[in-house]
Amino acid sequence: MGRGMRWSPINKSRGKYFSLPSPAAESPPPSPGAIELPTINGGDDEEYEVYAVHASHRSKIRTVAAISVAVSFILPLIVTGVVHSAKSKNESNANGGVDFPSHVLLGNGFGGNINDSLLVKSEDFSPPYDTRKDFRNELGKVPPYWEKIELVVNSPNVFSSITSWGPCYRPSSKEISIDWLEQVHHETPYRFSNDQIVYPQASKVGDGSVPQSHFYAGDDDLVKNQNLSGLCRPGFLIIGQAKCGTSSLYHYLTGHPRVLPASQKQLDYFKYLSFKPMEWYLSNFPSIQTFLARGAIMTGESSPSYFPYPEVPHLIHERTRMGSQINTASRVSHPKIIAIVRDPISRAMSSYKYNYVDPAMKMLLKRPNDPKVKAAMSNIAEGMTESYYRENHLFSFEDLVRAEISVLQQCLKPGGVAEQMSRRKYGPPNGIYADAYIDSALPLVNADEFCYGESVSDSVPLSQWAYLIRQNPDKVIIGLDYHLISSIVGRSLYSLFLNWWYAKFSDDDIHVVCTEELHFHPAKAMLNVSLFLGLPEFDFSNVTAEGMYNVGFHQGYDTITSWDDIQNEAEAENDTDDRDFANIGYDVNLSDELRDELVDFFQPYNEALFRLTGKTCQWY
Numbered sequence: 001m002g003r004g005m006r007w008s009p010i011n012k013s014r015g016k017y018f019s020l021p022s023p024a025a026e027s028p029p030p031s032p033g034a035i036e037l038p039t040i041n042g043g044d045d046e047e048y049e050v051y052a053v054h055a056s057h058r059s060k061i062r063t064v065a066a067i068s069v070a071v072s073f074i075l076p077l078i079v080t081g082v083v084h085s086a087k088s089k090n091e092s093n094a095n096g097g098v099d100f101p102s103h104v105l106l107g108n109g110f111g112g113n114i115n116d117s118l119l120v121k122s123e124d125f126s127p128p129y130d131t132r133k134d135f136r137n138e139l140g141k142v143p144p145y146w147e148k149i150e151l152v153v154n155s156p157n158v159f160s161s162i163t164s165w166g167p168c169y170r171p172s173s174k175e176i177s178i179d180w181l182e183q184v185h186h187e188t189p190y191r192f193s194n195d196q197i198v199y200p201q202a203s204k205v206g207d208g209s210v211p212q213s214h215f216y217a218g219d220d221d222l223v224k225n226q227n228l229s230g231l232c233r234p235g236f237l238i239i240g241q242a243k244c245g246t247s248s249l250y251h252y253l254t255g256h257p258r259v260l261p262a263s264q265k266q267l268d269y270f271k272y273l274s275f276k277p278m279e280w281y282l283s284n285f286p287s288i289q290t291f292l293a294r295g296a297i298m299t300g301e302s303s304p305s306y307f308p309y310p311e312v313p314h315l316i317h318e319r320t321r322m323g324s325q326i327n328t329a330s331r332v333s334h335p336k337i338i339a340i341v342r343d344p345i346s347r348a349m350s351s352y353k354y355n356y357v358d359p360a361m362k363m364l365l366k367r368p369n370d371p372k373v374k375a376a377m378s379n380i381a382e383g384m385t386e387s388y389y390r391e392n393h394l395f396s397f398e399d400l401v402r403a404e405i406s407v408l409q410q411c412l413k414p415g416g417v418a419e420q421m422s423r424r425k426y427g428p429p430n431g432i433y434a435d436a437y438i439d440s441a442l443p444l445v446n447a448d449e450f451c452y453g454e455s456v457s458d459s460v461p462l463s464q465w466a467y468l469i470r471q472n473p474d475k476v477i478i479g480l481d482y483h484l485i486s487s488i489v490g491r492s493l494y495s496l497f498l499n500w501w502y503a504k505f506s507d508d509d510i511h512v513v514c515t516e517e518l519h520f521h522p523a524k525a526m527l528n529v530s531l532f533l534g535l536p537e538f539d540f541s542n543v544t545a546e547g548m549y550n551v552g553f554h555q556g557y558d559t560i561t562s563w564d565d566i567q568n569e570a571e572a573e574n575d576t577d578d579r580d581f582a583n584i585g586y587d588v589n590l591s592d593e594l595r596d597e598l599v600d601f602f603q604p605y606n607e608a609l610f611r612l613t614g615k616t617c618q619w620y
């Protein structure tokens with residue numbers, strides 16, 4: 001019997017049958033900040049040195065970062081925030097609105113650039129109607145920072161002083177003539193149906209109205225020459241890791257009555273669409289009208305494509321940074337970062353199914369015309385059953401994992417290829433992480449880019465698999481995303497990826513969720529997420545009780561599977577209690593021997609993760 005999480009009829013309270021894994025035995029304290037690379041059978045036997053992660057280095061970087069952030073960012077916001085905080089408290093008492101702590105306003109960029117005299121005036125301001133009632137949402141509350149709107153509606157002459165409406169950029173002067181009350185009540189009557197959320201997309205950009213040349217302009221132009229007026233921005237980004245429950249996390253979070261979803265869960269902008277202007281990106285978040293109608297505070301998106309790439313935290317930091325040229329309303333903090341990490345073996349198994357078995361099987365059954373795929377399948381009989389293909393022509397989890405691990409052990413050695421190449425690309429003098437390399441011991445390693453080799457031929461898409469394919473000429477590696485098939489194990493080395501995020505963002509702006517918390521204590525895990533975001537307290541239990549998203553073979557970011565169905569399916573497939581939830585829908589064989597080896601392989605990376613994030617997940 002393996003050592004992962006087990007199904008057992010212990011917790012039936014919500015119709016689920018999961019038991020918590022037994023607490024991990026206490027391990028001896030790690031040598032100061034070190035990752036030791038273990039070997040795994042079949043890998044290189046060489047002994048590796050200790051891979052240093054100096055805590056002192058991180059604090060040095062933090063200090064430098066903190067000073068520059070304090071000068072350019074915290075200071076003005078503290079000023080605004082103090083005023084806001086006093087103001088919202090005052091209003092709250094008088095009108096029964098929600099009393100938000102100042103960090104809600106600050107932390108998510110709602111501070112705006114209001115001058116003090118305006119705020120002083122606003123406290124004495126009495127509109128001719130009850131603004132609170134008019135902008136009230138279903139809960140009878142209106143977020144305090146929307147108060148600015150009543151000023152605008154009632155005294156348009158203050159319009160130019162107000163750069164930010166809630167989480168939204170100020171509308172253009174043309175739009176100020178809009179009767180906002182009319183908009184709220186007639187265009188977007190507030191209901192919980194997401195069909196009624198208005199996204200500015202069609203009318204604003206994304207319809208060809210932005211010249212093509214603009215998309216390919218240099219970064220500076222993308223930032224400067226655009227009109228963000230009236231668009232709203234994300235307060236949070238769920239960055240991944242893929243296959244760790246990002247879809248559930250996103251849907252649960254947008255179940256909070258004050259949080260609105262983006263036009264789709266996964267926008268992938270900062271990875272795949274960053275050649276488009278921010279204007280395009282922000283047009284995928286709800287309109288000001290929708291925010292008002294819902295009494296909403298925040299929106300955000302979830303793109304697991306962000307997690308593994310060092311370019312992404314850098315880009316997010318650049319394009320959302322306070323004081324950038326976007327316009328004055330960008331005097332806001334960056335979106336908060338939410339990462340979710342899962343027991344690395346379960347994640348690897350899920351990735352094996354989703355990124356390899358599933359697409360490969362579809363291709364074997366459908367025989368697409370793509371010449372590369374045809375070449376790879378030239379010796380394979382057509383029209384056979386799924387189980388025939390699985391048994392005869394697909395590599396097992398173990399095959400792929402062992403091939404990958406021998407590559408990783410070599411590549412991740414201290415001073416090895418990944419470390420050297422990463423430093424060359426991202427480090428001093430001109431790399432985008434030059435500052436983070438102040439101390440050369442910082443393990444900034446882009447394993448994803450530098451460990452997996454080049455294509456060998458059409459039938460050997462990466463050198464990593466050359467030996468495997470030579471030894472098993474009947475088996476194929478086909479799929480859409482070779483880079484994902486190649487890094488089934490590597491993408492579970494969370495600490496390597498998160499190091500880059502922590503180099504760009506402050507600890508306070510990153511929140512890490514363990515998938516297992518989301519699984520076993522979903523309402524509590526979500527409450528913690530919402531408190532981190534500064535949202536008002538909300539009981540998520542009804543939202544999370546509906547089920548899990550993107551499960552096993554019910555794949556689809558927006559597809560929910562009820563807890564009962566999950567349970568029934570697991571029981572139908574396996575009569576015993578010995579069931580890991582990673583295996584729902586498809587049996588991935590994992591011998592006890594390989595499991596033990598993987599546990600050892602992941603252990604130092606897990607420990608580095610727990611040290612980095614200050615959070616410990618209950619794995620193994």
Ligand SMILES: Nc1ncnc2c1ncn2[C@@H]1O[C@H](COP(=O)(O)OS(=O)(=O)O)[C@@H](OP(=O)(O)O)[C@H]1O
Pocket residue numbers: 241242243244245246247248249304346349350351353354515516518519520522547548549550551552553557581582583584
């Ligand atoms: N609440 C909860 N608790 C535990 N595990 C959960 C939860 N919700 C989703 N899942 C499992 O997460 C896997 C899907 O993750 P993602 O949605 O991040 O996948 S994706 O990268 O966006 O495709 C997928 O894993 P597998 O079923 O093993 O493939 C889901 O079953």
